[in-house]
Every structure is written in C-alpha cells, then in structure tokens.
Amino acid sequence: MPGTVLLLAASPVGKGCLVDAASVLPVLAAVPPAVLAGTDTANVVELADPLEPQAVLTRLRAAAAAAGPLTVFVTGQLQLDRRQHLPHLALARTTPSTVRYTGFPWHWFREELRLRAAGTTTVVVDLHADAEAWGWLRGQVLECGPTVALYGRVAPPPGRRAVAAPTYMKAVATILRSGGRPAVEQLHQMALGRIAGEGEVGDLVLSGGARVEFAPAAPSLPVPGGYRPQTPVSALKGPRPQTPPAGGPPDGLVGLGDDPHAAISTAVQAGNHSEADALAARWEQAAAVSRGVGSEEALHWAEVRADLAMFAGDAERSCRTWMAVAAARLAAGQAVDAPAVEAAVDRAHHQWGRIGDAARARELGPALAELRGRVPGRRQGALDHVQRQLRQLQLQA
Structure with missing residues (x-):
C-alpha cells in the first residue's frame, strides 16, 4: 500500500527566527519518496514556511485521511501563546504577541491524527523552543496522541541573535540519502549519534512517545564511531493509550483488545461506515454508563462518531x-x-458549511450562531460568517 509523507518546515520571518527550518527541505526532498515513507511507493507533500495555520491544517487533515502509512517530518520552533500557555509551531508571520492566531497549535496534530490506526503513523521532529516554551517543556510532555510514534529532539533557545540549524533533521535526511531505510527507532538513534559531537547537549529527546532528558556522559568512555554517548537523566512517559471503560469492553466487543480504533479505522477504509459508527456508539454508551455522560471517555467517543459522520459524507450529523x-x-x-471546546465548535462550523440541504442548514444555523457567540474561536469574523450565511439561507426559504 502506498505511503504518505508530509514535509513541514516553518519558522518566523525576521528577528523572531530561532532556526533556519526551510534549509532542511532540499536535503529531505533529495530522498526518494519511498525511502522517506518506508514503503514501496509514496506521495510527498511539502510545506515550506507556510503563512496560515489553516493552510497547514488542511494539508495535515488530507494526509491523515489517506490510507496506508503516514510519516510527518516537522522542522521549526515552538512558542507558547500568552493566554493559554499552550505550545504552537511558529509560522512565517508568528510573533510572541500573535502566537495564538498565527501559529499552528500543537494539539491540532493530536486532533487530526487520533483516528489513525495504531502503528500506521510516525512523526519525526526537529524543534527549537523559545525560552517560555523551553520552560513549559520541563514540566509537560510534547506528544501527538497515543497511537502516534513520535521521534526527534527539541533544543533549547540558541544564543542571542543566533539562528540555529536543524542538525537532527539534516542528519536524518543524510542517513536516508546514503541508501537503505533503517527502522525509525534505529534511524533516530543514528541521527542522535551524528549530532552528539556538535555540542548540542541538554536537548529533550523524543523516542517513540516517551520523553527523555539527556546530559553529556563522562568524556573518558570509549565509544565506537567517534561520538560522545549521552546518558538519560530522567524519563517522562507519554499518555497511555485509550483504555476501555471500567468493567472491560462492552458486550460483543471482547477480543478486540484495549483499543478498538484499529477496527474502526479498518471499517472506514473498507467503506463500512455504519459498522464503524455502531462500534464507536457501543463504546460511547459503555463509557457513559461506567464513567458518566460528560466524562472524557464518553466525549472522546462522541468526537470519534462526529468524525465518522464526516467520513461517511453526513455533514449534518x-x-x-x-x-x-x-x-x-x-x-x-x-x-x-x-x-x-474551540476545536468542537470549529468543526461544527466547518461541517455546517458542507450541508447540502438548505432547509437542514437553516434548522441548525441559529443554534450554531448561539454557540459561536459563546465560543468565537481563533479565526476573526467566525460569528459574522455564520450570521451572514444564515441570512442567505433564510432568503432562500
């Protein structure tokens, strides 16, 4: 089955730039697509210094919907928004005061990749954090969801007025260009070995979903290959995979294991949308009974069903x-x-715009406008857009 590769390199223009992210793209682009993906054939999408977070979201969403293995290579810098203190991938127009609106929220990676089957998605990152984001990382885990294998490194801010190079990602690309396609864990370790002697100590290393903080080891230890080893000081494990509600799987779901997402994904790819929704509905009901209607587990399965309706072409549902x-x-x-909350309203807004039946859209419009009034989201003019579209629909009645 063909693979999909998304190459994303982003950093602000001007004095806010911490890393020359785009410099890695020619090196990655020189690697054959099949080698980048680790499959016989692959499609590659490249995003160089994108301007708008919605443009990145569109490409990521399309890549996440593709069948077959998905590999995402992300090079850039992390910054925190000053309101919620959440990490964002800085884009070309991002400044410290506009991160919330001009950066790509890191949790969008989790949102878009969450329905992919376990074992089919790999994210490789080479990131530099500004001072605030670096402090945040000391107590938090950077991740893309329980079913996504995340590898790479996050480096601290470079020196004042310095622009760092994405040496880890360039090492990955160089290894891949040299021939062969090692397993991603081996590729990751080989890349770390290449940059270990370049003075980049104190990085946070991401390995398969776990975060490990490294410090230089004693220089006297002999190491094959001529690079200094690194000794893990501490390890913070990422989030656990989704577990079944208390009491085990719902009746009839025993034998599917702890994570039914793979079965749901397989049903969707086979076009069995009703089967996928029925399976998700049973998990949602079980979570509601055992942990409450408003529990994160029940809401998770409601969100899965919302996405399944989208995949089935039922925008209204x-x-x-x-x-x-x-x-x-x-x-x-x-x-x-x-x-x-913002993600749920944004997705409801998006799906409302795709409802083909004007009467159905008119019926839902007032409730969406009321909800959008409470949750304006990050896109300016979102409420005005709903109200304007609703007026046009009412004129058609």
Whole structure:
C-alpha cells in the first residue's frame, strides 16, 4: 500500500527566527519518496514556511485521511501563546504577541491524527523552543496522541541573535540519502549519534512517545564511531493509550483488545461506515454508563462518531454531534477558549458549511450562531460568517 509523507518546515520571518527550518527541505526532498515513507511507493507533500495555520491544517487533515502509512517530518520552533500557555509551531508571520492566531497549535496534530490506526503513523521532529516554551517543556510532555510514534529532539533557545540549524533533521535526511531505510527507532538513534559531537547537549529527546532528558556522559568512555554517548537523566512517559471503560469492553466487543480504533479505522477504509459508527456508539454508551455522560471517555467517543459522520459524507450529523460535544464540555465547566471546546465548535462550523440541504442548514444555523457567540474561536469574523450565511439561507426559504 502506498505511503504518505508530509514535509513541514516553518519558522518566523525576521528577528523572531530561532532556526533556519526551510534549509532542511532540499536535503529531505533529495530522498526518494519511498525511502522517506518506508514503503514501496509514496506521495510527498511539502510545506515550506507556510503563512496560515489553516493552510497547514488542511494539508495535515488530507494526509491523515489517506490510507496506508503516514510519516510527518516537522522542522521549526515552538512558542507558547500568552493566554493559554499552550505550545504552537511558529509560522512565517508568528510573533510572541500573535502566537495564538498565527501559529499552528500543537494539539491540532493530536486532533487530526487520533483516528489513525495504531502503528500506521510516525512523526519525526526537529524543534527549537523559545525560552517560555523551553520552560513549559520541563514540566509537560510534547506528544501527538497515543497511537502516534513520535521521534526527534527539541533544543533549547540558541544564543542571542543566533539562528540555529536543524542538525537532527539534516542528519536524518543524510542517513536516508546514503541508501537503505533503517527502522525509525534505529534511524533516530543514528541521527542522535551524528549530532552528539556538535555540542548540542541538554536537548529533550523524543523516542517513540516517551520523553527523555539527556546530559553529556563522562568524556573518558570509549565509544565506537567517534561520538560522545549521552546518558538519560530522567524519563517522562507519554499518555497511555485509550483504555476501555471500567468493567472491560462492552458486550460483543471482547477480543478486540484495549483499543478498538484499529477496527474502526479498518471499517472506514473498507467503506463500512455504519459498522464503524455502531462500534464507536457501543463504546460511547459503555463509557457513559461506567464513567458518566460528560466524562472524557464518553466525549472522546462522541468526537470519534462526529468524525465518522464526516467520513461517511453526513455533514449534518457530524455538525450536530460536534455541537453536542461542545455544549457538553461547556456544561462541564470547561472554558470557552479551552482547546477541546474551540476545536468542537470549529468543526461544527466547518461541517455546517458542507450541508447540502438548505432547509437542514437553516434548522441548525441559529443554534450554531448561539454557540459561536459563546465560543468565537481563533479565526476573526467566525460569528459574522455564520450570521451572514444564515441570512442567505433564510432568503432562500
């Protein structure tokens, strides 16, 4: 089955730039697509210094929907927004004061990749963090979801007025260009070995979903290959995979293991949308019974069903489900600018715009406008857009 590769290199223009991210793209682009993906054939999408987070989201969403293995290479810098203190991938127009609106929220990677089957998605990163993001990383885990294998490194801020080079990603590309395609874990270790002697100590190393902080080892230890080894000081494990509700899987689901996402993904790829939704519905019901309707487990499965409706081409059902998820999160006391709340309303808004039946769209419009009034989101003019579209629909009645 063909693979998909997304090459993303992004950094701000001007004095806010910490790393020359785009410099790695020619090196990666010189690697044959099949080698980048680790498959017989592959499609490659390249994003160089994108301007808008929505443009990145569109490409990521398309890549996540593709069948077969997906490999995402991300080079750039991390910054925190000053309102929620959440990490963002800085884009070309990002400044410290505009991160929330001009950067790509890191949790969007998790949102877009969450429905992919375990073992089919790899993210390789070479990131430099600004001072605030570096401090955040000391107590937090950077991840892309429980089913995604994340490898790479995050480096601290370079010296004042210095622009760093993406040496880890260039090492990855150089290894791949030399012939052969080692397993990603081996590739990761080989790349770390290449940059270990370049003075880049104190990095956070991401290995298969775990975060390990490294410090230089005693220089007297002999090491094959001429590079200094690094000794792990501490390890913070990433989030656990989704587990079944208390009491085990729902009736009829025993034998599928702890994570039914793979079965759902297989059903979707086979075009069995009703089967996929029925399976997700049973997990949602079981989570609601055992842990509560407003629990994260139940809301997770509601979100899965909203995405499944989208995959089935049922924009109305997807819109209604996303609105219900947003309302449930707000009723549980979550803030109007909480990432999960904003994501639910944004997706409801998007699906509403794809409803082909004008009468159905008119029916949902007022509720969406009310919800959008409470949750304006990051895109300026979102409420105005709903109100304007609703007026046009009402004129068609």
